[in-house]
Amino acid sequence: MMILSGDPPRSRVLTLVLIVIILALAATPFLFPGAKALNVAAKICVFAALVASYDLLLGYTGSVSFAHTMFYGIGSYAIAIALYGMGPNWAAVATGIVVGLPLAALLALAIGLFSLRVAAIFFAMITLAVASAFQVLASQLSWLTGGEDGRSFQLPELLRPGTVLIPKGLFGFEVNGRILTFYLVFAVSALMILALLRVVNSPFGRVLQAIRENRFRAEALGFRTVFHLTYANCLAALVAAGAGILNALWLRYAGPDTSLSFSIMLDILLMVVIGGMGTIYGAIIGATIFILAQNYLQALMGVASKAASEAGLPLLPGLLHPDRWLLWLGLLFIASVYFFPTGVVGRLRHDGGDKGAGASH
């Protein structure tokens, strides 16, 4: 269990579900034809990593940050601006990574240090204010970011859909640059999630949990909580920026709606809570459920809404309109915070997990 850092899913059902999800994601290019399935799978990968990094903050240190999309956006924009400005080559990709990641970490450090100066309770509010200012800034500095339109760019030759790596004749599938990009996204996301698993199971991660449970006591034990919290913030920002880079590479675009908007922040919150806070695995479950629902449930709601309006029912067509699906997710969110604060993973572990492993945690 080296690769899982000694923190296995600890529930048979959960293990099974995770294996199914990961195999399905890995085999998507061959199992499910069509661009939509591949897009959904790539989005699940990116968001699993993004949500896992948010879980490091929310689930493991217990601090609510509303600035997580900002770091995600920094990653997206860094790679987009680099590839847009320097042309589709690998030097531009490298520049985007070299500029984006440290920028995100520095900003996280600044926010961390500033909000430590003020009362801890302000943290959530300050991150919200900073994130909204950043969003306005990104949409106004249109010479750099392309404003509301964002920046579309071309990928290096190797990653383009037109590049055929293995022709169709060999296995019956054509492996092209698009599929290579998908596996790049898949592999990097998986690596980031495994790295986060390593972080939360290290002594450092244990201290974070101690801070979450009782900050005063952790401080009394001699841990510099300020250092630990800021460090966790920077790590989470780095992974979020990494996820942003993957997202931009996959979409070949970065704009306010896909990488900065407040609704993405809400999506992340929903995914963490539904999946299960403080588990990392919850991120994979939450992202999968949420994005599948986002892409396929909406169609179902559209059908239901039409049926309701044809039946002449009042209000129902509006409430079931596909655009209103956040309403139902919001209700689900409140219900899950109230009834299942430990999320899907917590439920599964509690019901079917072996008690021994649970107790040692």
Added chain:
Amino acid sequence: MTDLAATDPLPKPKRDLAPILLPIALALVMIPLIGSPSTWLTLTAASLAMGMMIFIMASGLTLVFGLMDVLNFGHGAFIAVGAYVATLVFAPFAASIQADSLWVNLAVLAPAALLSMAVSGALGLVVERVLILPVYGQHLKQILMTTGGLIVAEQTLYALWGPQIIPMPLPTSLRGSFILGDVAIAKYRVLATLIGLAVFIAIQLVLNRTKLGLLIRAGVENREMVEALGYRIRRLFLGVFMTGSALAGLGGVMWALYREQVHASMSDELTVLIFVVVIIGGLGSIGGCFIGAILVAMVANYGGFLVPKLALVSNIQLMVAILMWRPRGLYAVTSR
């Protein structure tokens, strides 16, 4: 306290004047920078009006936090609900809104505002009972629950009214400006300033001159002590929460008239603004909230005039500056 035999009065608390002088100083510094006195007057009047509206919306939030340590991230929802409810009254009485008579206009405006306050207040009751009561004392869950509430409220508004922007025309008699020499001050801004001042004075009177206010202030300072003295602070809190929600609804109507449009996304936009105000003022302080609101509005107006690009992030800069000076806001009333 009445048992005190000593006739000499209790020592008065020291007055902290620096925060009060801050907006005045800021306004004075701006005179030479802006140059033209008439422009300066117009901008100052605009800041005052905007500040009052923000104050009305933010006052409930700061008291709710101060009294019960509850962080309500869904406060913005009451603002949007208030604005939408007002459109319900405005739509059937469009003719009276168009009429060029102050009294006819006010006859529609006042019931609309009152209805908005009633609906927002009632919604506050539901939110407090359903969302906040189960998670007292748990900040993380409060933030999550109320954020969820904000999503649900916003989406319900979209479902009921549709996603389009609803125009909300300013009544005819409130259009235009008062012209004094070469200074033009919009009529609606004068009205907004007056209402804001009235609300501020009313809150101050209730807080400082009534037994209810005494209990609220005592609760902000030390909740357990007030409970130990036998007062049901939960009920007191519910009252404050509903009042705060109703005021947010009133603020929503005023803001909608100021912008002359209603849209559910206004709750997101204003949430950030009132958070900045509440943080600047010091959580739980009405006076701080009032000054904070005026400061935010001044920076927005003066900044927008002098350096338009800078105005985009001016709120954050103001917040950083104030918190560097006083890490717990202008007036730190709670010990938390």
